Amino acid sequence: MSIGEVLAQLRPDFPDTTISKLRFLEAEGLVEPERTPSGYRKYSREDVDRLRFVLTAQRDQYLPLRVIREQLARRDAEAAAGAGWPRPALVAVGPSGEVPGRSTVSDQPDQPDHAQQVRLSRSDLLAGSGLESSTLAEVERLGLVVAVAPGWYDSDALVIAAAVAGLLDHGLEVRHLRAVRAAADRDVGLFAQLVAPLVRQRDPAARARAAETARELIGLSQRLHAALVRTGLRGTLGR
Template sequence: MSIGEVLGQLRVDFPDTTISKLRFLEAEGLVEPQRTAAGYRKYSWDDVARLRFVLTAQRDKYLPLRVIREQLAQWDSSGDEQPGRSRPALVAVGPDGAVPGRELAEPAESSQVRLGRVDLVARSGIDESTLVELERLGVLVSDPPGWYDADALIIASAVAGLASYGLEPRHLRGYRTAADREVGLFAQLVAPLARQSDPAARARAAETARELVALSEQLHAALVRVGLRSTLGR
């Protein structure tokens, strides 16, 4: 198949996929289509299955490319059936390199989800007064005119879980402050790519942001675990 035919296959399940995205995944070594004598890409069904695996891992489990690449390398070395064909369960392993903590919600893309205020409260488990307080503290922000995306649902669900242990919204102000510091730091790394007119550069900026977020989550979780060891007597 040509790259255009592959795009048509994938867009049924991954509507945001672009030719630039496919070229980026090739540049990252996640798929290696054959080339004709004229230099045109030719994809096999195994290539398409491999791309489906990569896109599913990113969309449903938020796995960074590093982890996906490692999984693909394991399948390549073992000689097992292509990952996209065998449909394995995508499970993020623990502190040794994957991305935990995504069980609260599994949106395809944050921008694709639009929830009203009532739906957000119902699906996350928080109450209206908590939502008001989260917005006052800047922990949760709606998109005008009052819609909430998938990340807002993740935040609200996490707050509901923490509330069950007695933590209140006022205790979470530090999370917002820390997140803002990281945004400022990561933006310096991503902005030069995002400002370029080349679609491939913008795709790389999005992937870089995804990787940085995943690594930040791992670092934060590990630091909290280390900090709690003395309390747990370990």
């Protein structure tokens, strides 16, 4: 398979995957597709299974590439000993049940990230999240939801709006979410300092590494926040 055909297979389960990411994983030694005499990548079924394992470990466990590489080495040894290559369990993801990026992709440079994002109208956002129009306006004033263009929103806006709606259903008020916005801004400032030096480099591999670093930082931050909240609630729950 060409890299475009591989991307078309992976995107229904991993919608954030791009050709740049596949090239980055190759540069990191996690997959080694063959090359045609003209230099085009050709992926085998085993290569695709290997990519699925890597992407699943990143998405579901937030594992860094170093750990994933070690796991792959162990599985390669098991496969060489005749244990076979286990297929990873997959969980399809996508905002509001949709899977962006299903269109056929060729072996060409990626389109800009904003071109791959879902575009939702305000009415779509309201219907998908369950928020009232007046509440959405209040949420926007706090900077929790930001339009990518006047009247248009991306998939992250839908995730945020739906989460806000759920919190409000439990009795919170929009004003209570100021602290959440402030905490997120602090994380953005901190993480930006870590990835900015990579982004400034002209090397495409460095920019891909910056995207991977950001993804890992976001996942680790989410796990840390959830664990701290669970720990803090133990006393209240009597556990």
